[in-house]
Amino acid sequence: MTGEGRLPHRTLLAWTCDSDLPTRRARQLLRPALRSLGATEDLVEDGVLMATEAVANATLHADGPYLLRLRHSSFEALIEVHDRTLYRPRLAPAETHLPHQKDDPDTHGRGLLIIHRLSQGCWGFRTYPGHKVCWFAIPLEGSRADNPSG
Template sequence: MVEQTRRLVLGGGTHGVVGRCRDFTRRALADWRWPSGSEAVDDAVLLVSEVITNACLHAGGPHELVLRHCPGRLRVEVSDGSAELPRVLPPRERVRPGGYGLVLLERLTEGWGTVPTGVGRPGKILWLELPGPA
């Protein structure tokens, strides 16, 4: 099985990042022949939007978005400079509207988690895996 990878270096900023990542994801999925307007594409773009937004809100902005595609599967990886791990807050602890990104990860992905960025580099990589289109 051949894996294809797309990488978008973001540098930790927040301005316009969510839209750039959604567009980048749509283009990559179109290149990989995922059907435009399909539920699989919509789910992938929604989840990229959510995890990038979380990196902007809670980690100072994402450093990089990596999409790894092989037949039947998409892996999304978002790195940031914060060692703080994501956690789902109960509704009574949410201080502003929203806070459903991690709930969506639980419901729409085949799995998700975090790993440390690497030796000598602070931060983490949040990853998620989605099934390809039917």
């Protein structure tokens, strides 16, 4: 998405490392927001899962306070998680697999891989003085993802 800085945003959630259950609140707030924009139910659930991963990663690995923001155009929703750490995590090697079992001891470190796969590579980080933004995009109804010619 180009020009995302010019799109209006809506802050859905602000939290700190002491906040109770920020991932649950993020899911509760993002789900209806994406539905209101016309995202299909599958994409709503993908967006919620990606946001859950990004919120959890920020809370565990970065300094707060944190923000969950939603921007959108007519063809995609851009979900952002802001934190106060400038370090930009890297995607695990391509051969890394997603765990198949809930109790798999190797379940940590897969958040970015989940975001990468569900967003079909439309994600990244931006840094600004004093903070970082993890972002990912999902297509909205009638978007270019639904129209092979455009």
